[in-house]
Amino acid sequence: METVLAFLTVFTQPQLFLLVGVGTFAGVYVGAIPGLSVTMAVSILISFTFSWDVYPAIALMIGIYMGGVYGGSRTAILLNIPGAPSAIATAMDGYPMAQKGEAGTAIGVTTVMSFIGGFIGIIVLALAAPFVSDFALSFQPRDYMLLAVLGILLVGSLSTGSLVKGIFAGAFGLAIGAVGRDPLTFAERFTFDFRLLEGGISFIAVMIGMFGVSEALMQLQHADKTAVKQKISRIVPSWGTVRRHLPLSLQTSSIGVIIGALPGTGGDIAALMAYDHAKRVTKNPEVPFGQGAIEGLVAPETANNAAVGGAFIPMMTLGIPGDAVTAIMIGALFIHGLNPGPMLMVDQPHMFWFIVGALCVANCFMLLFGLTGIKLFTRIVEMPRAVLIPLIMLLSIVGAYAVNNAITDVYWMLAFGVFGYFMRHYGYPLGPVILGVILSRLLDDNWRRAIISDREDLGRFFGGILHSPLSLVLFVAVILIFVSQTPVWAKAKAMLRKESA
Amino acid sequence: MNKIILATVSALALGAVAAQAQDYPTKEIQGIIQWGAGGSTDTVMRAVTPHAEEVLGGTVVMQNVTGGVGAIALNNVESADADGYTLLMGAENPLLYKVMGLGDKDYGDFIPVDLLARGTAILVANNDAPFDDYAGMMQYIKDNPGELKLGATGPGGLPSVITAMMDTVEGKLDVISVPYDGDGPALTALQGGAIDVMPAVLGASIEGIRAGTMKPLAIFDTEASDKLPDVPTIVSENEAYGAYLPWGPFFGVFVKEGTPDDVVAKLSDAFKQGAENADFVKLMDERGFTMMNISGDEAEEFLTNWQQNTAWLLQDAGLTSASPEEFGIEKPAE
Numbered sequence: 001m002e003t004v005l006a007f008l009t010v011f012t013q014p015q016l017f018l019l020v021g022v023g024t025f026a027g028v029y030v031g032a033i034p035g036l037s038v039t040m041a042v043s044i045l046i047s048f049t050f051s052w053d054v055y056p057a058i059a060l061m062i063g064i065y066m067g068g069v070y071g072g073s074r075t076a077i078l079l080n081i082p083g084a085p086s087a088i089a090t091a092m093d094g095y096p097m098a099q100k101g102e103a104g105t106a107i108g109v110t111t112v113m114s115f116i117g118g119f120i121g122i123i124v125l126a127l128a129a130p131f132v133s134d135f136a137l138s139f140q141p142r143d144y145m146l147l148a149v150l151g152i153l154l155v156g157s158l159s160t161g162s163l164v165k166g167i168f169a170g171a172f173g174l175a176i177g178a179v180g181r182d183p184l185t186f187a188e189r190f191t192f193d194f195r196l197l198e199g200g201i202s203f204i205a206v207m208i209g210m211f212g213v214s215e216a217l218m219q220l221q222h223a224d225k226t227a228v229k230q231k232i233s234r235i236v237p238s239w240g241t242v243r244r245h246l247p248l249s250l251q252t253s254s255i256g257v258i259i260g261a262l263p264g265t266g267g268d269i270a271a272l273m274a275y276d277h278a279k280r281v282t283k284n285p286e287v288p289f290g291q292g293a294i295e296g297l298v299a300p301e302t303a304n305n306a307a308v309g310g311a312f313i314p315m316m317t318l319g320i321p322g323d324a325v326t327a328i329m330i331g332a333l334f335i336h337g338l339n340p341g342p343m344l345m346v347d348q349p350h351m352f353w354f355i356v357g358a359l360c361v362a363n364c365f366m367l368l369f370g371l372t373g374i375k376l377f378t379r380i381v382e383m384p385r386a387v388l389i390p391l392i393m394l395l396s397i398v399g400a401y402a403v404n405n406a407i408t409d410v411y412w413m414l415a416f417g418v419f420g421y422f423m424r425h426y427g428y429p430l431g432p433v434i435l436g437v438i439l440s441r442l443l444d445d446n447w448r449r450a451i452i453s454d455r456e457d458l459g460r461f462f463g464g465i466l467h468s469p470l471s472l473v474l475f476v477a478v479i480l481i482f483v484s485q486t487p488v489w490a491k492a493k494a495m496l497r498k499e500s501a
Numbered sequence: 502m503n504k505i506i507l508a509t510v511s512a513l514a515l516g517a518v519a520a521q522a523q524d525y526p527t528k529e530i531q532g533i534i535q536w537g538a539g540g541s542t543d544t545v546m547r548a549v550t551p552h553a554e555e556v557l558g559g560t561v562v563m564q565n566v567t568g569g570v571g572a573i574a575l576n577n578v579e580s581a582d583a584d585g586y587t588l589l590m591g592a593e594n595p596l597l598y599k600v601m602g603l604g605d606k607d608y609g610d611f612i613p614v615d616l617l618a619r620g621t622a623i624l625v626a627n628n629d630a631p632f633d634d635y636a637g638m639m640q641y642i643k644d645n646p647g648e649l650k651l652g653a654t655g656p657g658g659l660p661s662v663i664t665a666m667m668d669t670v671e672g673k674l675d676v677i678s679v680p681y682d683g684d685g686p687a688l689t690a691l692q693g694g695a696i697d698v699m700p701a702v703l704g705a706s707i708e709g710i711r712a713g714t715m716k717p718l719a720i721f722d723t724e725a726s727d728k729l730p731d732v733p734t735i736v737s738e739n740e741a742y743g744a745y746l747p748w749g750p751f752f753g754v755f756v757k758e759g760t761p762d763d764v765v766a767k768l769s770d771a772f773k774q775g776a777e778n779a780d781f782v783k784l785m786d787e788r789g790f791t792m793m794n795i796s797g798d799e800a801e802e803f804l805t806n807w808q809q810n811t812a813w814l815l816q817d818a819g820l821t822s823a824s825p826e827e828f829g830i831e832k833p834a835e
Contacts, residue, residue: 039538042538043543043565047547047550047551047563050547050551051551137689137692137693138693138694139693140693140694141679141690141695180568180569181568181569181570181572181603183655183682184655184680184681185655185656185680186569186570186601186603186655186656186657195576198569198572198573199567199568199573200568263686263689314689318689318692318714319708319709320685320688320689320692321539321685324537324539327538327539327540327685328538328539329539330539331538331539331540331543331544334544334548334784334788335544335547335548335784337780337783337784339708339787340708341707341708341709341711341712342709342712342713342714343708343711346712404566405564445680445682448680449679449680449681449695452677452678452679452680453650453677453679453695453696455647455677
């Protein structure tokens with residue numbers, strides 16, 4: 001009974017209900033602006049809500065978090081600039097849809113799918129949190145490393161056109177991610193004795209430049225072309241569309257929850273993995289991937305919103321943050337006099353149920369704010385290019401500056417924008433670069449941890465893989481995915497078919 | 502409007518410094534936090550600053566500038582004007598930058614506004630580790646050389662200092678040192694069994710110990726903590742540790758050298774009163790931090806001692822990249 005009451009707190013107190021709503025609304029717009037991140041918004045809120053009670057403070061933060069994760073898809077679809085790293089995969093099929101005048105449909109599908117993913121995340125959090133957190137804890141450095149290798153193999157999915165160029169782009173991304181002082185030994189890498197490079201290259205700046213500025217430069221070539229007229233008759237997807245994609249959304253949501261619950265990986269990796277998964281399991285998409293496939297929107301959007309519930313799992317059960325935002329929320333609980341940790345669930349069970357309730361409300365508000373105002377938003381794409389291109393540039397510059405309030409980030413962003421423009425010109429895909437940057441540290445740090453733990457002995461390392469069921473599963477998955485992308489696989493498949501025929 | 506311009510110009514003409522000291526703060530103050538959002542430095546700073554703001558009658562806008570073990574933030578504040586409008590909110594690490602080859606600046610280029618609190622180190626182990634106390638761990642290391650996985654956070658971090666102490670007192674330990682980027686991720690790995698033992702700050706591990714998700718081996722202090730009275734002190738295990746203790750990481754607010762004295766005084770007063778706030782004291786106590794709340798000469802002296810002791814400890818353990826002597830860091834008196 002107490003559980004139900006705690007869960008209902010947010011529904012019964014109008015003030016809390018409204019705060020979640022306000023937070024979600026703000027989140028959708030903060031998330032849509034590249035560079036203004038949810039992490040930043042939540043850490044500003046800590047000072048802002050300092051003198052408040054803990055419930056209203058948390059309610060507002062949860063709203064911003066949920067709305068922000070969703071908001072990143074807006075600019076990804078409309079302008080090809082992901083508002084947040086977790087929306088990179090969304091741009092791959094969302095933007096082509098907007099180019100065809102289907103921005104309204106794309107946003108509609110994205111919203112409903114984010115809602116479904118969000119709910120699955122919340123359900124898992126509510127029902128299976130202790131179980132999932134135990135599973136997440138059992139990931140060893142070598143498992144994280146294998147996960148990163150699995151991620152690297154997505155290069156194939158993210159490369160439209162030449163695989164070789166995709167691999168180059170991915171490797172380039174890995175190298176960018178390694179620049180700066182190594183976080184484990186503090187040795188300088190790729191810094192060439194420039195102090196500027198010591199802190200590394202801001203990954204958000206790379207993303208904004210590669211997507212935003214290069215897009216603006218591309219559009220300059222067609223400055224006279226009239227904008228695509230957007231069809232906005234049908235925004236809410238039909239029940240049939242939703243039902244058809246329900247199996248896929250369930251699968252990608254589970255990817256989202258697990259990746260979200262792992263401390264050290266978050267919505268960005270979850271969304272990319274889900275996109276790859278969709279590409280693998282969807283045999284005959286109505287529209288090919290990369291040209292506006294609905295499945296290409298369903299997968300990343302369910303996964304990144306499911307990752308929100310996932311990220312709360314280790315936070316609530318163990319006091320371990322699932323991502324950067326939950327890390328700040330742990331700080332907030334601490335400042336408000338609670339002791340976030342494994343005892344929180346025992347000492348303060350209503351805090352857990354209050355958070356579950358607030359997440360539910362935030363998810364519903366997200367659906368509401370997502371489906372309203374789409375008409376206004378799609379106007380953005382219909383704007384004349386003379387207005388649109390400077391707007392993209394402005395957004396990119398503001399976004400890059402906002403990351404760290406540093407002008408050097410703006411220079412990086414512009415440089416990568418120009419570089420990205422030439423990469424596009426020569427047919428190099430940009431997705432793998434970002435993939436590489438995201439995975440660089442995960443791969444590098446965990447490989448070193450794993451091999452150091454095994455006394456730098458490769459035999460022991462592979463022995464360890466064989467002895468752990470989890471590592472073995474991941475290892476086999478890596479091998480299978482790798483082989484399935486080689487000609488050997490296709491040949492073997494063809495032979496098998498011949499024999500059975 | 503004209504009057505304002507006139508006033509501004511004449512204020513400038515009369516010497517901005519004199520005018521500034523009386524009115525300080527006339528604009529927003531920037532607080533640069535050396536470590537990431539959600540970490541202990543971040544939480545401590547965000548918890549104390551609103552109380553200090555009340556006393557100061559101004560706003561402090563806090564921002565996390567991470568990277569380079571905090572060196573990026575330090576250089577940022579160092580390159581700003583010495584007018585008291587840019588504060589560095591940091592931890593102990595900069596005092597080791599020089600000897601670790603991480604930079605050529607440290608707190609010597611700054612004035613301590615207030616050293617808020619210090620932490621205590623504790624040795625915690627994974628619940629499945631085949632020993633339950635410090636002596637058991639030492640025996641295990643002896644019996645299984647090169648098998649124990651000890652968490653680390655890079656050169657100059659708390660685990661490296663504690664490991665240096667253990668190496669100095671017990672003789673070089675044959676263990677595997679697994680690096681993590683912070684004690685949070687390392688303690689997570691400890692609970693998952695990726696590492697066996699972790700030297701951590703009490704505040705970061707206290708909730709885990711209370712809940713029984715990790716087991717404490719020894720507290721690196723001369724007296725037992727009233728938060729965990731049952732955990733033995735390291736001195737009770739081996740008296741030789743007494744020479745290096747008490748030692749611990751600390752949190753402090755700094756301004757650039759050259760900031761006008763009265764501005765520093767005003768800031769120091771604000772943070773001192775802010776840190777006396779009952780809520781903040783309770784918060785720090787619950788996390789096992791020891792309040793210091795010192796400024797002026799007392800703080801300078803603390804910093805000098807801390808730097809001498811720690812730098813030479815690391816030097817003697819062979820962990821530094823340059824001798825403290827090169828930077829004029831004197832060897833502490835025996």
